[in-house]
Amino acid sequence: MTPSAAANSPLGSLYVVATPIGNLDDISARALNILRSVALVAAEDTRHSARLMQHFGIGTPLAACHEHNERDQGGRFLARLLAGDDVALISDAGTPLISDPGYHLVRQARAAGIAVVPVPGACALIAALSAAGLPSDRFIFEGFLPAKTAGRRARLEQVKEEPRTLIFYEAPHRILECLQDMQAVFGDERPALLARELTKTFETLKGMPLAELAAWVAADSNQQRGECVVLVAGWQAPEGEEAVNAEALRILNLLLAEMPLKRAAALAAEITGVRKNLLYQVALGQQKDL
Numbered sequence: 001m002t003p004s005a006a007a008n009s010p011l012g013s014l015y016v017v018a019t020p021i022g023n024l025d026d027i028s029a030r031a032l033n034i035l036r037s038v039a040l041v042a043a044e045d046t047r048h049s050a051r052l053m054q055h056f057g058i059g060t061p062l063a064a065c066h067e068h069n070e071r072d073q074g075g076r077f078l079a080r081l082l083a084g085d086d087v088a089l090i091s092d093a094g095t096p097l098i099s100d101p102g103y104h105l106v107r108q109a110r111a112a113g114i115a116v117v118p119v120p121g122a123c124a125l126i127a128a129l130s131a132a133g134l135p136s137d138r139f140i141f142e143g144f145l146p147a148k149t150a151g152r153r154a155r156l157e158q159v160k161e162e163p164r165t166l167i168f169y170e171a172p173h174r175i176l177e178c179l180q181d182m183q184a185v186f187g188d189e190r191p192a193l194l195a196r197e198l199t200k201t202f203e204t205l206k207g208m209p210l211a212e213l214a215a216w217v218a219a220d221s222n223q224q225r226g227e228c229v230v231l232v233a234g235w236q237a238p239e240g241e242e243a244v245n246a247e248a249l250r251i252l253n254l255l256l257a258e259m260p261l262k263r264a265a266a267l268a269a270e271i272t273g274v275r276k277n278l279l280y281q282v283a284l285g286q287q288k289d290l
């Protein structure tokens with residue numbers, strides 16, 4: 001039985017095991033122990049994971065659990081768990097479910113009353129954030145952006161005034177376009193950081209304003225290779241200006257549809273706590289734009 005499996009339970013446990021994102025030394029002793037002792041390892045790509053297992057001399061059988069078969073094959077893993085076998089879930093790199101398969105299996109297992117046990121380890125977004133020097137007390141992870149510029153810019157517009165640090169995954173062949181779109185939407189001066197090839201030989205962490213970062217990547221094709229995480233500082237209201245957040249704006253617009261501008265601004269201010277004059281100016285500006 002694996003080290004922390006629920007004692008006396010006739011059911012198996014599902015271990016969600018993080019694997020390295022580059023440097024194999026980043027695997028934990030606990031992860032190795034669990035991969036060795038479970039009955040089955042559910043892997044995103046069995047050939048890829050076979051190399052990892054071989055490297056550590058682990059012979060546990062592997063079975064595919066990727067995004068195309070996860071819903072259908074979930075039943076197969078569930079049957080093993082219900083029969084009392086422990087199963088480990090791994091992805092090609094890092095933490096399963098983080099822009100990787102596993103969500104459906106974890107949900108199904110939890111719904112069936114199976115203990116789901118996290119075995120933490122490498123995760124590219126956390127590794128990047130831990131070394132970026134950008135505010136780390138509050139952040140949001142946006143995963144991969146849409147592949148085409150129109151969709152990507154639309155998504156970036158949604159988080160343009162997000163005050164928390166923003167974290168994105170991006171494919172190397174799109175990194176330049178992605179940074180250029182970020183520059184267009186967030187502005188030239190917004191601080192950002194590109195974290196490339198983390199824990200690998202050519203690991204690079206480069207932090208500078210978006211315009212400079214995009215130009216730096218454009219000028220060096222080596223920076224358009226390998227795996228990357230992009231971090232962008234959260235939005236800050238220009239000095240002396242208060243933020244009119246999305247919720248205040250929504251309320252203001254609802255009221256504007258029902259009453260005169262001055263009354264709408266006053267009422268919105270009362271509801272939201274945002275300064276009346278600021279809301280008044282925003283409403284005036286909107287009218288001018290019409």
Ligand code: SAM
Pocket residue numbers: 021022091093094095096097098099100122123124125168169170171195196197198199200227228229
């Ligand atoms: N589950 C993984 C995790 O925990 O980070 C993420 C898997 S996702 C399919 C792959 C993406 O993660 C890459 O495109 C890249 O954005 C990021 N990534 C993975 N390994 C990385 C590394 N060594 N350096 C930088 N980014 C990495």
